[in-house]
Amino acid sequence: MRFVNPIPFVRDIGRSRDFYRDRLGLKVLEDFGTFVLFETGFAIHDGRALEQTVWRKETGGEEPYGRKNLLLYFEHEDVDAAFAAIAPHVELIHPVERQAWGQRVFRFYDPDGHAIEIGEPQDLGASVP
Numbered sequence: 001m002r003f004v005n006p007i008p009f010v011r012d013i014g015r016s017r018d019f020y021r022d023r024l025g026l027k028v029l030e031d032f033g034t035f036v037l038f039e040t041g042f043a044i045h046d047g048r049a050l051e052q053t054v055w056r057k058e059t060g061g062e063e064p065y066g067r068k069n070l071l072l073y074f075e076h077e078d079v080d081a082a083f084a085a086i087a088p089h090v091e092l093i094h095p096v097e098r099q100a101w102g103q104r105v106f107r108f109y110d111p112d113g114h115a116i117e118i119g120e121p122q123d124l125g126a127s128v129p
Helices: 013-023 047-055 079-089
Strands: 028-031 035-038 043-046 071-075 091-098 104-109 115-119
Touching: 013 028, 013 035, 013 043, 013 079, 043 047, 079 091, 079 104, 079 115
Parallel strands: 071 115
Antiparallel strands: 028 035, 035 043, 091 104, 104 115
8 A cells, every 4th residue: 555645626727737837836747637647746636527536426515625624745945935936926824934843834725725835855764763
């Protein structure tokens, strides 16, 4: 068994593809219309289409897919530069700050209300004996 990645449901696949490509700098590997796979392995799926695939029906409603119960985590070599480029275009949760474990991160919402964290890379395996 190998975990691959979560696939967030999105309301507008084009808007979300553009957001992750243009704001976060992710390169689109494949765009299948209702499913977009980025070079990093991260993927997004049109919510209504995925509801049909998984549950065989739309669950209905227009509430945001992001429900403040999942955090999508990305890393960037220069967190301050990423913050400067992204912050003016998003709803921030908080600016760059140091976490209790020593890592500097900032958090914001994507167009569907999914919480996103951008952190500086950590070498967590180096401290494990």
